[in-house]
Amino acid sequence: xxxxxxxxxxxxxxxxxxxxxxxxxxxxxxxxxxxxxxxxxxxxxxxxxxxxxxxxxxxxxxxxxxxxxxxxxxxxxxxxxxxxxxxxxxxxxxxxxxxxxxxxxxxxxxxxxxxxxxxxxxxxxxxxxxxxxxxxxxxxxxxxxxxxxxxxxxxxxxxxxxxxxxxxxxxxxxxxxxxxxxxxxxxxxxxxxxxxxxxxxxxxxxxxxxxxxxxxxxxxxxxxxxxxxxxxxxxxxxxxxxxxxxxxxxxxxxxxxxxxxxxxxxxxxxxxxxxxxxxxxxxxxxxxxxxxxxxxxxxxxxxxxxxxxxxxxxxxxxxxxxxxxxxxxxxxxxxxxxxxxxxxxxxxxxxxxxxxxxxxxxxxxxxxxxxxxxxxxxxxxxxxxxxxxxxxxxxxxxxxxxxxxxxxxxxxxxxxxxxxxxxxxxxxxxxxxxxxxxx
Numbered sequence: 001x002x003x004x005x006x007x008x009x010x011x012x013x014x015x016x017x018x019x020x021x022x023x024x025x026x027x028x029x030x031x032x033x034x035x036x037x038x039x040x041x042x043x044x045x046x047x048x049x050x051x052x053x054x055x056x057x058x059x060x061x062x063x064x065x066x067x068x069x070x071x072x073x074x075x076x077x078x079x080x081x082x083x084x085x086x087x088x089x090x091x092x093x094x095x096x097x098x099x100x101x102x103x104x105x106x107x108x109x110x111x112x113x114x115x116x117x118x119x120x121x122x123x124x125x126x127x128x129x130x131x132x133x134x135x136x137x138x139x140x141x142x143x144x145x146x147x148x149x150x151x152x153x154x155x156x157x158x159x160x161x162x163x164x165x166x167x168x169x170x171x172x173x174x175x176x177x178x179x180x181x182x183x184x185x186x187x188x189x190x191x192x193x194x195x196x197x198x199x200x201x202x203x204x205x206x207x208x209x210x211x212x213x214x215x216x217x218x219x220x221x222x223x224x225x226x227x228x229x230x231x232x233x234x235x236x237x238x239x240x241x242x243x244x245x246x247x248x249x250x251x252x253x254x255x256x257x258x259x260x261x262x263x264x265x266x267x268x269x270x271x272x273x274x275x276x277x278x279x280x281x282x283x284x285x286x287x288x289x290x291x292x293x294x295x296x297x298x299x300x301x302x303x304x305x306x307x308x309x310x311x312x313x314x315x316x317x318x319x320x321x322x323x324x325x326x327x328x329x330x331x332x333x334x335x336x337x338x339x340x341x342x343x344x345x346x347x348x349x350x351x352x353x354x355x356x357x358x359x360x361x362x363x364x365x366x367x368x369x370x371x372x373x374x375x376x377x378x379x380x381x382x383x384x385x386x387x388x389x390x391x392x393x394x395x396x397x398x399x400x401x402x403x404x405x406x407x408x409x410x411x412x413x414x415x416x417x418x419x420x421x422x423x424x425x426x427x428x429x430x431x432x433x434x435x436x437x438x439x
């Protein structure tokens with residue numbers, strides 16, 4: 001199915017900036033059919049009520065973020081709600097489960113609501129409960145109808161969570177419903193923000209629900225169980241949480257790395273009890289295979305260890321390995337993007353940006369960047385889209401290799417890789433690994 005003009009513009013605007021689009025990815029996905037199929041298997045498993053975890057493993061430029069975002073798109077097309085979270089140095093530490101919760105809920109997305117979807121999901125759940133009561137013969141205009149809705153909401157929460165959500169969670173959900181029925185939308189919105197993990201809610205709003213303070217780290221996973229229950233109550237197949245760039249943990253101080261890896265271990269240990277929830281993490285081999293990362297925490301390493309035999313790795317193991325780009329795959333991507341580019345003269349455009357030119361550009365970028373696959377894909381795509389734009393803009397322009405010369409703006413990681421320097425200078429005692437800690 002062709003992309004809409006809006007989604008096409010979104011794809012090329014993101015590629016101009018060197019970032020992965022959020023939509024339209026399936027139109028230029030190349031060479032990842034088996035890996036995508038394995039993630040579809042994980043979605044099917046999750047749909048049946050399993051709680052599951054999958055790790056996408058690959059070097060810089062292998063397309064981990066691309067496949068992770070494509071998984072989120074595929075999940076929404078299959079009826080899941082999703083949340084896409086990028087790990088950052090400062091505001092996401094895995095031992096602070098309230099940090100994780102806040103990021104996950106704040107980035108909730110559905111096919112109907114692309115961001116900040118909790119309010120819409122909650123409304124859909126309430127509407128579903130109301131419809132079920134009306135189907136049973138309840139009169140929605142009767143004085144006791146709202147009380148019946150509240151009772152049914154409570155009943156569903158207990159059934160879906162085995163009564164394993166905090167009492168404050170239930171009180172806030174009830175109060176949001178009651179406030180909306182009274183037309184007190186500002187107060188309801190404030191409590192919805194509190195339920196999303198906000199720490200800046202007025203005491204007056206919290207008093208309406210009989211709560212104090214904020215969601216604490218010790219309770220956050222239990223609150224996530226409640227969010228999952230609401231997602232499924234609203235009619236979604238489940239929830240997919242993507243945690244991108246887990247290797248960012250490697251840049252943190254040793255004590256924070258230890259705590260974050262232990263926090264990740266606890267999330268994994270709890271995952272099977274969250275029926276209908278799939279976690280997808282992305283990380284580099286350094287994250288998984290060094291003592292600075294997963295290998296340094298023995299219980300976590302044992303749980304998700306990567307296995308291969310004679311260079312072949314099972315797709316169904318916890319870590320799904322992605323292969324680096326080669327020149328053939330880069331050209332295939334270029335050809336797909338060429339066919340997608342919005343041009344006023346398709347014949348002229350495709351004659352000017354010929355397959356032979358794409359071959360030469362692939363060779364040029366690969367040679368100019370020493371064939372470093374971690375750098376090549378992003379630089380190739382940025383250069384390619386800039387050529388597309390100039391061809392469309394200037395009727396007399398004829399693209400050719402080396403015109404203009406490529407001067408890539410390398411990230412710190414890319415520069416380190418290119419110069420053969422370690423990205424993370426070794427630290428004393430790093431080879432000893434980490435102690436197991438619970439939070």
